[in-house]
Amino acid sequence: MIIGTPLSSNATKILLLGSGELGKEFVIEAMRLGIEVIAVDSYQNAPAQQIAHRYYVIDMKNGDLIKDIAYREKPDFIVPEIEAIDTDALIELEKKGFSIVPCANAVKHTMNRISIRRLAAEKVGLKTSKYAFASDIETYRQKVKEIGLPCVVKPIMSSSGKGQSIVRSLDEIDRAWYYAQENARGKSGEVIIEEFINFDYEITLLTVRTKNQGTLFCEPIGHMQVDGDYWESWQPHPMSQTALNKAKEIAKKITDELGGYGIFGCEMFVKEDEVWFNEISPRPHDTGMVTMITQNMSEFEIHLRAILGLPIDIKLLSPGASYCFHASDYGVAPKYKGLEEALSIPGTKVRIFGKPTTRPKRRMGVALAVGENIEDARKKAKLAAESMKVIL
Structure with a gap:
C-alpha cells in the first residue's frame, strides 16, 4: 500500500x-x-x-x-x-x-546480538561480559550453568529490551528461555546468555561518525530500565574522566569498525573506572530522546546532519531528563489528559508519539524536563509523566 x-x-x-x-x-x-x-x-x-x-x-x-x-x-x-x-x-x-545509513555492514551486524557481540569482543577486542549462545533449551541450560548465576538472557533479535531477563535462581532459568522466545523478533529461537556485571551504572554514549569532522560525542546519558525496557534517562550522567575517556575509546573503536556516517547509541556498563561494551544501535537511541531538551541539537538533527555531511556543533544547554508514560490496556485511537498539569511544571515539555493502538505497558509518550541539576530534572520529568493519562 x-x-x-x-x-x-x-x-x-x-x-x-x-x-x-x-x-x-x-x-x-x-x-x-x-x-x-x-x-x-x-x-x-x-x-x-x-x-x-x-x-x-x-x-x-x-x-x-x-x-x-x-x-x-x-x-x-x-x-x-x-x-x-x-x-x-x-x-x-x-x-x-x-x-x-550508516552503511549496510553496520546495520547487519547491529541487528543481531550474536554478530555484534562477536565483532566487538573477538575482532575489535573490546571488554565485554562473558557470553554464550544457545538455540535449543538443553544447550541453553548447559550454557547458563557455564556462565553462572546471576546471568542475563536475551533474544538475539529484539528491540527496547523486549524478552530480556535477569536469572538469579534455578527456578527462573526455564522461565527466561520462554520469555525470550515469546518476545523475539524473527523465528530463530536463539538466545544470548551473558554474565551479570555488577555495574555501578549504565550509560548511552551517543557517538557520531561524520564525513568532515571525525568522531563526535554527546555528553553521556544515564538511564533506567524496567523489565529491560527504557523508562527514564538523564544527561549528563556524572562519571570520572578516566571512565569517560575509556567509554569514548570503546565507542570510537566499534563505530570505526562498523563504518558509515550517522549517530550510534553505544550502551556501556561502568563500575568505578572500568567500562564494558554492551550493545550498540546504528541510529538515534530511545534513551537519547532527552537530547530534545538538553542540547542545542537533538540526536535526530545530529543524525540527519551527519548523513548529509552538514556541520555539527554539539552543545549541552542544561541538565535534563526524560520519563516515559505508558498505556495500561489494549485499545485504539487513544486520547490523553493531564497535559495542562504536566506543562504547568516549570521547564517541562511533552511529546505524545501518536501510536494508533495501545497494549499494556506500551510506551505512548515522553515527558522532558530541564533543571538546576539532573536530580531536579528527573523529579520534574517524572512528575510530568505521571500527570499524563492514556484514555482508551
Missing part, C-alpha cells in the same frame, strides 16, 4: 524503514531542511507515517518488497529505524549503488 504524493523531483529523498517515535522526530528534522521522506512500516498510521510525504505498509522482513520500493522510489538515502528488517536486502541494495 502506498499513500501520498511526491514532492519536486529536485528534492533530496529519504526512504525511512521503520516509522516509530524515533523515526517521527527524524522526519520532522528532515522536513525542516526540505527533504522528501517516504516512511515504511508493517502497520498503517505509524507515528512517522502520519507526517511523511507518503508511506508504504509492508512486511518489513520481506526483502523483495523493500527492494521493490527502493527501485521505485530511488531514494538518496535509505535510513533503517528498527531491527526487524531483512538486512540481506540492504546489503544487496548497497551493492547496487544505494546509500544505506
Whole structure:
C-alpha cells in the first residue's frame, strides 16, 4: 500500500524503514531542511507515517518488497529505524549503488546480538561480559550453568529490551528461555546468555561518525530500565574522566569498525573506572530522546546532519531528563489528559508519539524536563509523566 504524493523531483529523498517515535522526530528534522521522506512500516498510521510525504505498509522482513520500493522510489538515502528488517536486502541494495545509513555492514551486524557481540569482543577486542549462545533449551541450560548465576538472557533479535531477563535462581532459568522466545523478533529461537556485571551504572554514549569532522560525542546519558525496557534517562550522567575517556575509546573503536556516517547509541556498563561494551544501535537511541531538551541539537538533527555531511556543533544547554508514560490496556485511537498539569511544571515539555493502538505497558509518550541539576530534572520529568493519562 502506498499513500501520498511526491514532492519536486529536485528534492533530496529519504526512504525511512521503520516509522516509530524515533523515526517521527527524524522526519520532522528532515522536513525542516526540505527533504522528501517516504516512511515504511508493517502497520498503517505509524507515528512517522502520519507526517511523511507518503508511506508504504509492508512486511518489513520481506526483502523483495523493500527492494521493490527502493527501485521505485530511488531514494538518496535509505535510513533503517528498527531491527526487524531483512538486512540481506540492504546489503544487496548497497551493492547496487544505494546509500544505506550508516552503511549496510553496520546495520547487519547491529541487528543481531550474536554478530555484534562477536565483532566487538573477538575482532575489535573490546571488554565485554562473558557470553554464550544457545538455540535449543538443553544447550541453553548447559550454557547458563557455564556462565553462572546471576546471568542475563536475551533474544538475539529484539528491540527496547523486549524478552530480556535477569536469572538469579534455578527456578527462573526455564522461565527466561520462554520469555525470550515469546518476545523475539524473527523465528530463530536463539538466545544470548551473558554474565551479570555488577555495574555501578549504565550509560548511552551517543557517538557520531561524520564525513568532515571525525568522531563526535554527546555528553553521556544515564538511564533506567524496567523489565529491560527504557523508562527514564538523564544527561549528563556524572562519571570520572578516566571512565569517560575509556567509554569514548570503546565507542570510537566499534563505530570505526562498523563504518558509515550517522549517530550510534553505544550502551556501556561502568563500575568505578572500568567500562564494558554492551550493545550498540546504528541510529538515534530511545534513551537519547532527552537530547530534545538538553542540547542545542537533538540526536535526530545530529543524525540527519551527519548523513548529509552538514556541520555539527554539539552543545549541552542544561541538565535534563526524560520519563516515559505508558498505556495500561489494549485499545485504539487513544486520547490523553493531564497535559495542562504536566506543562504547568516549570521547564517541562511533552511529546505524545501518536501510536494508533495501545497494549499494556506500551510506551505512548515522553515527558522532558530541564533543571538546576539532573536530580531536579528527573523529579520534574517524572512528575510530568505521571500527570499524563492514556484514555482508551
